[in-house]
Amino acid sequence: KWNKDSIITFNLTPPDSINAYNVFVNLRNTIDYKYSNLFLIVTAEFPHGKVITDTLEYRMADQNGKFLGSGFTDLKENKFWYKENLIFEESGEYKFSIRHAMRENNEVIGIIDLEGITDVGLRIEENDK
Secondary structure: OOOOOOOEEEEOOOOOOOOEEEEEEEEEOOOOOOOOOEEEEEEEEOOOOOEEEEEEEEEEEOOOOOOOOEEEOEEEEEEEEEEEEEEEEOOOOOOEEEEEEOOOOOOOOOOOOOEEEEEEEEEEEEEOO
């Protein structure tokens, strides 16, 4: 279960301030995940105080309910785009925070415990373009 108040945080010091990087949210889900999409709120805090918050929606399943993640078992791995061509221009530590923002249709109160999400990660890859 992923509680709505559980914020997953990653602190990193980038390898350089010149190259562009692509940033992804990695996520694992089981067949207990009962939605076709996923809403996340991701916050990036820069070393010099700038804060960027994004509300992101990702498709988890097709219209027939088949999960889009990879894997042959009941556990599916997903790699979602977050930021493309990000250059870490400021030296120092960056902080990324991820929390879910799921709610049932026509409900104001969010889902307290989101079932079926087992792991959440952040992946940074150098952009080779």
